Amino acid sequence: MKVFFKRVAVVCTVVSATLLVNLPAQATTAAGFPFFSATNTDTMPSLAPMLETAMxxxxxxxxxxxxxxxxxxxxxxRNFFGGxxxxxxxxxxxxxxxxxxxxxxxxxxxxxxxxxxxxxxxxxxxxxxxxxxxxxxxxxxxxxxxxxxIEPTNLIAMPLADSDILRVGDFVIAIGNPFGLSQTVTSGIVSALGRTGINMGGYENFIQTDAAINRGNSGGALVNLKGELVGINAAIFSPGRDAGNVGIGFAIPSNMMKNLVDQISEFGEVRRGLLGIIGNDVDAGLAEAFNSDVNKGAFVAEVTPDSAAKKAGIEAGDIITALNGKTLGSFAELRAKVASMGAGADLELTIIRQGKAMTVQVTLGDAGVTVKTAAEIHPAFSGATFADGTDIAGNRGVTVSDIEAASPALRFGLRKDDVIIGVNRQRVNNIKELTERLANSEDEVMAINVRRGDTTLYLVIRK
Incomplete structure (x- = not known):
């Protein structure tokens, strides 16, 4: 059965009334549940007071x-199309x-x-x-x-919560406009944290919620019971292209959102920080091989020369278990959190080296390129997602981390996991260099050198 992920945003399923009925009597009072704001024991508990300020x-x-x-x-x-x-x-x-x-x-x-x-x-x-x-x-x-x-005239802003302190099982409320039905409110719980690998590409560190997610909710609010923003609704899991909610939705954590928004408001763009490591997830076998009691985290397979990680003393074989005191579940989670921080940001990493825990202070370097979609680099790349990476021989280049079906990039000849290593026989080590090579080339026709597994090939594009 095919699985689809739709960027249609998140709304959570309604909290069952029986959950409240089965609680002790004192739990339904204003003292037990301050977010209900009940004035006396005869008043039915309600989320309305909080929503009146949040909506x-x-x-x-x-x-x-x-x-x-x-x-x-x-x-x-071409003669049929005016040349x-x-x-x-x-x-x-x-x-x-x-x-x-x-x-x-x-x-x-x-x-x-x-x-x-x-x-x-x-x-x-x-x-x-x-x-x-x-x-x-x-x-x-x-x-x-x-x-x-927009024009700041008598507006009401939503306060931000610290999404890093969210726990699985916390109640959350989703507010949005599904199908154009404005101010629709639903509720549920946090189903999982640090969710990655849902096939959306880019940087993933989602809050998963048992959400009734529908078209039009994208960009809406996921809030806690204090009416504070914990996430921006972004996507749903759906078993078919036309299927509706199945109780699995995803939101972008508010802390990640704030880091990105701060950069956009200051620079008009995202200027990513760079740690400078290559690695993968930690599993039980890897933890045992490196004498670690921790079975989750980010394994450092390689440290880039002259990078922020190298300067901080991080070594290949280290296992990064926490960022700023917050436990990491995967390499993808570390990648997403670092990517949302700006160049020059200071952070503390907890690492396991030879079975011993230690902390290192890191000042992130500059990723060296304004974050751009592949289409902004060249129209022929439309539909592809690029990331700095390496080929199977360890040579640095630009990896095609994802590619859309029937896209110009696919028709051009690119495939998922291809690595672009050169333009017109000039080496390309990262996205910044690829962008510069194409922008500065005076040639009308440019040959893109691509590594596909053990094979080297050239794809030709016109300026």
């Missing part, structure tokens, strides 16, 4: 835009989503990058019916976060 910070987002698709025209057919080597089609679209006001004084609204992708016009509607034209200040497609700005 005005959640907005509806209507987008109009143009999707541009590009298709290479084979040489033999053009590329056919460009433009298709107007409309879409709906949600957003959360995070700064009332500046008019800042956070949403998902996919909600406002290719947007020409953004209309933001508040709970009181007021409408504003939204301006996109910047976005990060690899983390699926975008920052919008």
């Amino acid at each position: 005005p910070a959640v907005v509806s987002i209507n987008v109009e835009g143009t999707q541009v698709s590009r298709q290479r025209v084979p040489e033999m057919f 053009q080597g590329e056919q460009v089609q433009e298709r107007p679209f409309r879409s709906l989503g949600s957003g959360v006001i995070i700064d009332a004084k500046k008019g800042y609204i956070v949403t998902n990058a996919h909600v406002v992708k290719d947007a020409d016009e953004i209309l933001v509607t508040l709970t009181d019916g007021r409408e504003f034209t939204g301006k996109k200040l910047g976005s990060d497609e690899q983390s699926d976060i975008a920052l919008l700005k």
Whole structure:
């Protein structure tokens, strides 16, 4: 059975009334559950008082835009297309989503990058019916976060919670606009933390919730029982393309979102920090081989020369178990958290070396490239997700970490796990160098050197 992950955002299933009925009588009072704000023992417990303050910070987002698709025209057919080597089609679209006001004084609204992708016009509607034209200040497609700005007139912002202290089993409330039904509220619990590998590409460190997730919830709020923002709803698991909620939804943690938004508001873009290690997840066998009692974390297979990790004294064979005192469950979680921090950020890593625990202080380096989608590097790469990596021989290059079906990048000839190692016989070690080689080349035709397993091949693109 095929499994699909849809970027349609998260809404959690309603808390069962029987859970409240079965609790001790004193637990239903205002003292037992302050978030219910019951005035006396005869008042039914309710989330309404908290939602009355939280819901005005959640907005509806209507987008109009143009999707541009590009298709290479084979040489033999170019005379039928006016001699053009590329056919460009433009298709107007409309879409709906949600957003959360995070700064009332500046008019800042956070949403998902996919909600406002290719947007020409953004209309933001508040709970009181007021409408504003939204301006996109910047976005990060690899983390699926975008920052919008509207006129800061009598707005209400939602306070941020520390998502690092969330626990599995904590109650959460989701607020959004599924199918354009504004201000829809549902509730549930945190089902899992640090969830990765859900096939969305980019940087993944999701909160999983037993969410009733539907189209239009993307960018909406996942809040705790104090009405504080713990996550931005982003995606659902669905067994089919047209299937609905099955109780597995994902949200981007508020701490990760804040790190990215702070960079976008300051620079207009994300400037990633760089740790400078290559590794993988820790399992029981690896932990035993390296005399570690910890079976989870990030194993360091290689430390990049002159990197932040090298300067901090991290060595190949180390197991990183915590970042700033927070336990790490996987290498992907470490990668996502580091990637959301800006260059120059200071952090503390807990590592296991030869069975002994120690801490190291690290100042992140500069990833060296403004975060861009593959399409921004060159239209022929549209639909691909790039990451710095290595080929099977250990040579550095640009890895194709994901690629969309029927995309220009797939038609161009790229495949998942390909590694771009050169342009016009000049070595390429990372995304920054690939971007520079293509931008600075004066050649009309450029040969892209690709490693695919043990095979080397060249793909030709036109400037």
